[in-house]
Amino acid sequence: MSVAPPSQQQTRIPFYRDTRIIAVLLQIFFLIAVVGFIWFLYSNMMAGLRRSNLLPNYSFLSQPASFPISESPIPYDPGRTYGYAFVVGVLNTLRVAVIGIVLSTILGIIIGVSRLSSNWMLRSVATAYVELVRNIPLLLQLFFWLIMSQEFPRIQDAISVADLFYLHNRGVTLPWFGVGSSFAVWQIWIAVGLVAGLILYIVRRIQFVRRDRPGVALPWALLLAVSIVLVGFFVSGITSGNWPLILDVPVLQRFNFLGGVTITTNFTALLMGLVIYTAVFIGEIVRSGIQAVNKGQREAARALGLTPGQTLRLVIFPQALRIMIPPMTSQYLNLTKNSSLAVAIGFPDLFAVAGTTLNQTGQTVPVMLIVMLAYLSVSLVTSLLMNWYNKRIQLVER
């Protein structure tokens, strides 16, 4: 067996076998292919649009929308522009998303803890709920809730609860607060209360660090702030003779309610569907998060003399939270994206407004771009916030 002698002169690698050059060439080919493909699609599209005389044009945004929106957190009428209608849509989407996230987190934690309960009945019911809800499409559930809530009596025969709340087929009417004449004075009290609470919170935190032992800061700060605001409410009410906030009780007229606020059926159905569906997934995250905490942690905490409540609050939950945050983020994003199903049950969210705009103006490309950008930025902001929170609670490795 002969061993080949080492080559005397340095052989140059041919360029077609040099990985660096291959990498550059590959990317150039890839770029050409992608750009070519996109250009092909784009030119087809522009040709088609030119023929049907619908070239992308953003001027429609400042034209009057001339379609009604059934509910809006800001004043809206058909005379407003399309751009303004989009803002209404975004606000409606955000309203559903924020309320939905809060409620589904609460329900999800209840479900997750119930699934770990020592009570067999509670555990089984929670499991049955999870298995039932997560295997049925959300849209079907939304249809169910919508039709269900429309089964309530007409507005004239609304079911009244203590003459304050009314249930009817257009929604729920409940009392709301109106602004009284002494509201301006009370605002000052609110500001003072908030500042005092904040100062107390910071002082307590500094104390903890100095004494190097844990304690409770937030509840005391909140208590101080709330009590200042409450005292302010009564003081400003009594001194000026009328209250800063007045309870606006709905009164049934011939065809609708005077006063109070009405939460529409579509909104309620959408919110219920989203919360009930998302809570299942959040419940599973909570359950697996708690289960993932090492058993020794609980035992050690109990051995140190912490009560079961303290163990859960100070030892188990902070550790479970670290595991739970990333999947929780994606559930929050899912809920926000799923809120676009509103279009199927008649709630005017961003997507529904976009659909109407599309039908009226025929401006496919701009409308779709706006919708995509809106959802992308909502997703981006949510995940940035959650990532920031995630980073804050992660273990600081030394």
Added chain:
Amino acid sequence: MTTDSARARPTKPTVVLWDWLRQNLFNTWYNAIISVVIAFLLYQLLSNLLGWLLTTQGWIAVLTNIRLLFVGRYPPDQVWRVEVVVALIALLTGLSGGVWKGIVRNLATGFGLILFVLSLIAFTFPNDGFNPMIAAPIFLLGSSALLALGIWGGSRIAERLRIPLIISWVLLYPIGILIIRGGVGLPVVETNLWGGLLLTLILSSSGIILSFPLGVLLALGRRSDLPIVKGFCIAYIELIRGIPLVTVLFMAQLMLPLFLPDQVRIDSVVRAMVAVTLFSAAYLAENVRGGLQSLPRGQAEAARALGLNSVQTTLLITLPQALRAIIPVLVGQFISLFKDTSLVVIVGLIDLLGIARTIYSQAEWKDFTGGVWRETLFVVAVIYWIFSFTMSRTSKKIEEKMSVGYR
């Protein structure tokens, strides 16, 4: 050794009902309250539900529309083609159950039992008027028999069947679509006639099968060192994952016809398929990437040390292992896709959920007090539930089995 330890295992304590109740329902005062309240609510709920299930007359709406529910507006005289495909799937499932045993066999048995029970139910209905699918009971019974035969035959000649079976599973999708759509010798059934459960199943399986190559490429691209390829893949994945499926479906309906040259016309089912595929590819890519990341570095390094180039390393070493590791995740993705295809209702397609809506808004059920929406939605929900629940249980089983294998 092993027999000794097995013998030493303590006997299971006998549980007396009263002890069990005390330990599991009434161990503390608040648990006792919770138990009683839940028991009361549960009794109310279940008794009402059962009462409604047994007394309501609305089932007739579902029964008269049973064909619509399963195949939509697919021409009645061509329904046998769908039945052929189902029978084919039954045979393949049976054979696979026989060959691979374990979980696959359980699945096959379950599928066969469902077919058998359905055939019994179908036999009890009078054939005229009620049941437009005339051959349905015979077809269902035949399929379940075929499946049983498959299990029996598969277990006998397991060794020789393995490779042909894998090939036939791969070919099943194109052949199935070909039979259902027609074209070669068979009259063409346009995709806009597809509906009901048929459409739901086709859309979701297309979504997962067609998105597979794209998803794997995107995952590989995202992990590559080439900045342009990587950037493109990240942009695509994050863009799609940031927007709702409804938006993608809508865009496909409106913009695909614009993107394509004039002479190419595609109808709305194909557009929905494209949308579902593009959407699913982004999620699949992330799952595949997770699988690739879970592999120890040593695998790729060893392959390179053995002299495999990077393409060989990916195709022969890392990708197969990554795909094997993510099978449960893929089943999970299929479940959510299966449920999410119901969103095509919003763009006007009539899948299983769309059919439900069609049925309960038919004029002939106007006289029913309260309408028939409860019954229709109930049946459709049960169908969705059975499919998703079976799949999620299966994926859990696979996961348990795999984690045992790794230990």
